[in-house]
C-alpha cells in the first residue's frame with residue numbers, strides 16, 4: 165500500500181520538477197528570482213518565532229531585549245512585504261508562461277504533418293483539454309507550485325527547530341503527521357479521480373447546457389423540441405456526479421477528524437513536557453511561546469501542503485498531458501524531395517488505407533491514373549471512400565499500402581510543405597474562419613485588394629453592403645456578419661483559387677449551391693487552363709459531363725475509371741446510379 169503512495173509521491177515530485185523546468189524555459193530570470201525569494205519567505209516564520217522566544221526569555225531574566233525586538237519587527241515586516249512582491253513576480257511569470265505554453269502548443273501543431281493525432285481519441289481529448297485550459301492553468305501552476313515549495317521548507321524548518329529541544333517529540337509528531345499526510349494525500353487522490361470522472365462528466369454537462377444556449381443549435385433544438393429531454397439528461401448526470409463527489413467528501417471528513425485527534429494528543433503531550441521543563445527551570449518561559457507557534461505553524465503548513473498538493477495535482481497532470489503532446493511522434497515521416505508541379509501523370513497504384521486507430525480498411529487496392537490537364541470526377545455512394553481518397557492524395561494521411569506518384573516521384577518522398585505550396589483544395593467541410601472576408605479568401609496571405617476582389621468576382625460573390633473585404637465573417641465579433649451557406653462555399657472556392665495551383669482538388673464544396681451555380685462554378689474550374697489538373701468529388705451526376713474521366717468508387721474499391729459514356733456502356737452499377745439521379749431530376 166505504502167509502496168503505491170511512494171510511487172505516487174515520486175511521480176508527483178517528478179511532475180513538479182518538470183513544471184519548474186517549464187517555468188525556467190518560459191522566463192529564466194523571473195523564475196530564478198522567485199526561487200531565491202521562496203526560502204526567505206519560508207524561513208521567516210522561524211526567525212519570528214525564535215526572536216519572540218528570546219525576547220520573552222530576556223525579558224523574564226531582566227536582560228536587554230532590544231536586539232530581539234528589532235529582529236522580530238524586521239522579520240514581521242518582511243513577512244508582510246514579501247507576499248506583495250512575490251504576488252507581483254508571480255503575475256509577470258504567469259503572463260510569460262501562458263504565452264510560452266500557448267505558443268509551444270501552436271508550434272507543435274505546426275509540425276504535425278498528418279491528421280493522425282486527430283484520430284487518436286486519447287491525444288485528441290488531451291489536446292482539447294490543453295487548449296481549453298491553457299489560459300488559466302499557468303496561474304494555478306505558479307501560485308500552487310510556489311506555495312508547495314514554500315510550505316514544505318517551513319515545515320522542515322519547524323521540525324528542525326523542535327528537534328533542537330526535543331528530538332523524540334519531533335520524531336513522534338513527524339510519525340503521526342506522516343501517515344496523516346499520506347492518508348490525506350490518498351483521499352485527495354481519490355477525490356481527484358472523482359474529479360477527473362467528474363471532469364469527463366463536466367464536459368458532457370457543459371455540452372448539454374451549451375446545446376440549449378448557443379446560437380449554433382438554436383434552430384434544431386427548438387423545432388425538434390429538445391429542451392425537456394436535454395434538461396432531464398443534464399439533471400440526471402449532474403446529480404449522479406454530485407453523489408460520487410459527496411461520498412468522497414464524507415470519507416474525507418471522517419478520516420481527517422480521526423487523524424486530527426491523534427495530532428492534538430501528541431501535541432498536548434509535547435506541551436506538557438515543555439511545561440515540566442519550564443517548571444524545573446531547564447528552559448525559559450519563552451519556549452512555551454516558541455512551542456505554541458511551532459505547533460501552529462507545523463499544522464498550518466501541513467494542511468496547506470495537503471490542500472495545495474491536491475489543488476496542484478490536476479494542474480501537474482495537465483503539464484504531463486502538455487509534455488505528452490509535445491512528445492507526440494507521427495508514425496509517418498515527412499519526405500525531403502521538392503514537388504515538381506510540372507508532372508505528366510498522377511498514378512495511383514494498389515492504394516489501400518485503414519484510418520489510424522481503426523481496424524476497418526476503407527480503401528482497397530485503388531488503381532487509376534490522371535494525365536496532366538485532365539479533369540477527373542470522383543463519384544460513388546455515401547461512405548464509398550471519396551473524401552478519404554482526396555485526403556490521401558493531399559498527403560494528409562500516409563497510405564497503408566500501395567503508392568501515389570507523380571511520374572517517378574512518390575508522394576511519400578515529397579516534403580509536405582513543398583507539396584502543399586503547389587496544390588489547392590476546397591473541402592466539403594471547409595473552414596469558416598472567424599476572420600475578415602479578405603483573410604478568409606487569402607488564408608492570411610498578403611494579397612492586393614484588387615486580386616481578392618477579382619477572385620470574389622470569379623466565384624460570383626458580389627461585394628454588396630454590408631459586406632466589405634474587411635468585414636469579419638462572424639457575429640461573435642463587433643461589426644461582424646454571417647454569410648449564407650452558399651456564400652460561404654463561394655468564399656471557400658475563392659480561397660481555393662487564390663493559390664493559382666496547377667493541381668486542384670474539390671471535395672464537393674458545392675452542396676449548398678443551386679444546380680445552376682454549381683454547374684457554372686465547376687465549368688469555371690474546368691476551363692482554368694490546359695495544364696491544370698482537376699479532381700473533383702461530386703454527387704450530382706450532371707457534373708460528370710464536364711469531366712474527361714470518371715473514377716467510380718464502390719465500397720472503397722475503384723470499380724471503373726474512364727470517360728462517362730464508356731462507363732455508362734460498360735458498368736451496370738454506374739449506369740444504375742446515373743439513371744437513378746436522372747429520374748430524380750426529371
Ligand SMILES: Nc1ncnc2c1ncn2[C@@H]1O[C@H](COP(=O)(O)OP(=O)(O)OP(=O)(O)O)[C@@H](O)[C@H]1O
Nearest residue numbers: 283519522526544545546547548549550551552553
Ligand atoms: N477519421 C476516420 N476514422 C475512421 N474511419 C473514418 C474516418 N473518416 C471516415 N471514416 C470512414 O471511412 C469510410 C469512407 O468515408 P469517406 O468520408 O471517405 O466517404 P465518402 O465517399 O466521401 O462519403 P460521403 O459521400 O458521405 O461524403 C466511411 O466508412 C467512414 O466511416
